Amino acid sequence: MNKSRKPYQLVSKEWQADDTILEVNGSHIGGSNFTLIAGPCAVENREQLGAIANYLSKKGVHFLRGGAFKPRTSPYSFQGLKEEGLKLLREVGDRNKLNIVTEVMGTETIDLVAEYADVLQVGTRNMQNYPLLKGLGKIDKPILLKRGMSCTVEEWLLAAEYIMVGGNPRVILCERGIRTFNKATRNTMDLGSMALVKTLTHLPVFADPSQGTGIRELVLPMTKAAIAAGADGAIVEVHNQPEEALSDGDQSLYFDQFDRLISACESYCQLEGKQFQISNPTSKTIQQN
Numbered sequence: 001m002n003k004s005r006k007p008y009q010l011v012s013k014e015w016q017a018d019d020t021i022l023e024v025n026g027s028h029i030g031g032s033n034f035t036l037i038a039g040p041c042a043v044e045n046r047e048q049l050g051a052i053a054n055y056l057s058k059k060g061v062h063f064l065r066g067g068a069f070k071p072r073t074s075p076y077s078f079q080g081l082k083e084e085g086l087k088l089l090r091e092v093g094d095r096n097k098l099n100i101v102t103e104v105m106g107t108e109t110i111d112l113v114a115e116y117a118d119v120l121q122v123g124t125r126n127m128q129n130y131p132l133l134k135g136l137g138k139i140d141k142p143i144l145l146k147r148g149m150s151c152t153v154e155e156w157l158l159a160a161e162y163i164m165v166g167g168n169p170r171v172i173l174c175e176r177g178i179r180t181f182n183k184a185t186r187n188t189m190d191l192g193s194m195a196l197v198k199t200l201t202h203l204p205v206f207a208d209p210s211q212g213t214g215i216r217e218l219v220l221p222m223t224k225a226a227i228a229a230g231a232d233g234a235i236v237e238v239h240n241q242p243e244e245a246l247s248d249g250d251q252s253l254y255f256d257q258f259d260r261l262i263s264a265c266e267s268y269c270q271l272e273g274k275q276f277q278i279s280n281p282t283s284k285t286i287q288q289n
């Protein structure tokens with residue numbers, strides 16, 4: 001069993017040298033692929049989600065994000081539409097041929113969220129919720145595991161190990177910024193650790209420049225930086241009316257900013273030898289899955 005001398009085993013490159021490539025309804029995550037997950041911070045209503053999903057599917061994006069269960073710092077803030085939000089995600093996702101990525105906050109809702117989602121997200125606040133991680137080890141859906149805002153790389157990899165040793169090998173790691181003394185950005189994107197993690201694990205590693213910076217103008221440069229640092233994908237918040245958003249409006253991209261992000265991903269993926277997983281590439285040389 002003890003193939004690696006590190007405290008984690010199954011997640012390590014010593015355990016498995018080849019990159020893990022996850023297949024989700026015909027889309028591929030990991031290996032030489034670069035995948036975008038995009039959508040609002042939270043599902044707010046049918047019109048909002050429909051407008052965003054329609055736009056994203058026209059752009060050729062394969063994964064729609066949106067929180068139905070929202071972990072909010074204040075109990076007075078919008079907490080999400082819960083099951084109604086999950087139903088909307090499924091309905092709108094199916095209509096637009098988009099896979100659904102959404103957060104699961106507790107063990108009691110794992111089965112419910114898994115019924116509607118294609119990928120289940122574990123938020124930063126729950127990265128060390130061990131009963132939740134154990135529960136997610138028992139399901140047959142990929143898990144997007146955000147890095148805890150005050151967690152070390154080792155703690156993050158051990159959290160992924162919990163899911164894998166529980167029986168679910170389909171884990172995606174996601175760097176979303178950590179807490180530092182610097183308050184100029186919402187969090188500090190730790191792309192150095194993200195690049196390091198790529199050398200330690202065979203699992204796909206994503207970047208979340210939206211939570212990572214909290215400032216929409218910084219999402220594009222940090223996505224470029226993440227590709228240069230070896231990211232296998234990015235999860236990005238985009239909204240049809242960011243100024244009206246019920247959560248994280250300041251870090252949500254306008255559609256025209258997202259257009260520019262897609263073009264940049266095409267160029268940067270080419271530079272890095274990554275295949276950008278998008279159905280309508282504007283550049284003819286980009287390969288499709």
Ligand code: PEP
Nearest residue numbers: 041123124125146176211
């Ligand atoms: C989110 O993706 O909207 C979110 C709440 O993420 P995190 O858990 O990384 O803060």
Ligand code: MN
Nearest residue numbers: 041211237248
């Ligand atoms: Mn958010």
